[in-house]
Amino acid sequence: MPKKWKAIAVVIGVLALSLLLPAPALAHGVNIQYSSDVEIKIVAKYDSGEPMAGAQVAVYAPDDPSTPWLTGVCDDEGRFSFTPDTSIPGTWDVQVRLAGHGGMIHIPVGGSTAASGGIGGASYLQIGLMAACVIWGSIGTALYFRRRRPA
Amino acid sequence: MKKRAVFIAIPLLILAMVLAGCPGGKATGTLEFYANGEGFVRQGFVSKDGWSIQFDHVYITLDGIAAYQTDPPYDPQTGGGISGKDTVGLDGTYTIDLAEGDADAEPLLVGSVSDVPVGHYNALAFNMARAESGPAAGYSLVMIGTAEKGGQIVEFNINVEEECQYQCGEYVGDERKGIVPENGTADLEMTFHFDHIFGSGDLPMDDELNLGAIGFEPFAGGAQAEDVLDMSGMHLGHVGEGHCHCGCQ
Numbered sequence: 001m002p003k004k005w006k007a008i009a010v011v012i013g014v015l016a017l018s019l020l021l022p023a024p025a026l027a028h029g030v031n032i033q034y035s036s037d038v039e040i041k042i043v044a045k046y047d048s049g050e051p052m053a054g055a056q057v058a059v060y061a062p063d064d065p066s067t068p069w070l071t072g073v074c075d076d077e078g079r080f081s082f083t084p085d086t087s088i089p090g091t092w093d094v095q096v097r098l099a100g101h102g103g104m105i106h107i108p109v110g111g112s113t114a115a116s117g118g119i120g121g122a123s124y125l126q127i128g129l130m131a132a133c134v135i136w137g138s139i140g141t142a143l144y145f146r147r148r149r150p151a
Numbered sequence: 152m153k154k155r156a157v158f159i160a161i162p163l164l165i166l167a168m169v170l171a172g173c174p175g176g177k178a179t180g181t182l183e184f185y186a187n188g189e190g191f192v193r194q195g196f197v198s199k200d201g202w203s204i205q206f207d208h209v210y211i212t213l214d215g216i217a218a219y220q221t222d223p224p225y226d227p228q229t230g231g232g233i234s235g236k237d238t239v240g241l242d243g244t245y246t247i248d249l250a251e252g253d254a255d256a257e258p259l260l261v262g263s264v265s266d267v268p269v270g271h272y273n274a275l276a277f278n279m280a281r282a283e284s285g286p287a288a289g290y291s292l293v294m295i296g297t298a299e300k301g302g303q304i305v306e307f308n309i310n311v312e313e314e315c316q317y318q319c320g321e322y323v324g325d326e327r328k329g330i331v332p333e334n335g336t337a338d339l340e341m342t343f344h345f346d347h348i349f350g351s352g353d354l355p356m357d358d359e360l361n362l363g364a365i366g367f368e369p370f371a372g373g374a375q376a377e378d379v380l381d382m383s384g385m386h387l388g389h390v391g392e393g394h395c396h397c398g399c400q
Contacts, residue, residue, distance in 0.1 A: 065327060093224075101392055102392035104393065
């Protein structure tokens with residue numbers, strides 16, 4: 001087999017093996033976002049209707065469910081309010097506890113914010129080109145091994 | 152020879168491409184399950200009707216223990232079954248003595264499950280079931296101890312046959328539980344509030360808890376559990392201070 005074909009086949013083989021290495025998915029999508037500050041107001045009451053005056057409140061952001069993002073206390077009417085960070089979209093969890101009783105409420109925040117980043121951003125043309133490269137790599141390697149026997 | 156090389160190389164190449172596109176193995180950790188009768192059992196308490204209760208043993212038998220990652224989070228107020236994207240079951244039946252240990256003892260480890268998917272297990276189900284053997288054989292709950300009021304001392308042995316199913320939301324307490332990290336350990340707790348049965352002398356008689364509790368007086372008079380105690384109304388099972396949907400029969 002001519003040396004240049006051998007070299008091409010080796011290069012294609014190395015490129016194919018490099019697919020084993022993890023790499024970030026890249027795309028050239030457009031990222032548009034908007035945000036609006038929204039104050040969340042909660043009112044905590046027992047089943048009897050009595051307000052949970054002075055109840056302890058812990059607010060958890062979706063990016064760190066273990067650590068309270070904010071803590072506070074309900075007022076005499078069982079009310080508590082906070083403004084979540086809308087740059088952290090997802091479900092915000094608010095825990096309220098008093099005298100051995102408590103509960104958790106889950107509040108979606110940032111649902112209207114457009115998705116960012118490149119996940120799903122590759123176009124059909126980009127996907128087709130990547131597939132063609134992989135296929136040609138396979139063909140090239142096969143051709144290398146299937147070189148004609150000398151007469 | 153060359154054909155053999157082709158037949159070996161091409162599949163290996165395709166396998167390499169496939170593996171490159173696949174995500175890595177799922178991250179896992181360990182989830183532990185605890186039972187806790189809290190200070191009511193370990194330290195005793197005063198019932199709504201003035202009886203000072205001390206427990207020697209509180210045998211509770213549990214099975215059907217399962218934790219779930221639910222989204223949206225399970226709401227025990229509405230009831231219904233729990234369904235989650237990941238479920239971890241603790242197989243087996245366990246009879247636990249909630250009074251085991253001294254007054255400051257830690258909650259009791261019921262069991263643990265390894266290699267569970269990471270994430271937040273924010274719902275828990277468990278059953279209070281009749282024990283088939285052991286100190287609580289034939290009963291789902293056995294409470295043994297002494298109660299005192301005005302110089303009168305009553306040694307009690309209260310046996311509950313009712314079986315209950317608890318479907319609970321997220322644990323509510325000083326810290327968040329059930330968040331399993333990769334190669335780490337998290338825990339969940341089945342909490343039992345015995346003041347719901349006997350009431351609390353620390354609260355007014357018209358407090359909602361006391362209004363629903365039966366107190367100790369019926370048992371001091373020799374009543375049996377099946378005569379005076381409806382477990383479905385007691386809401387004994389909790390997750391910390393978090394609530395559970397309960398059904399008993």
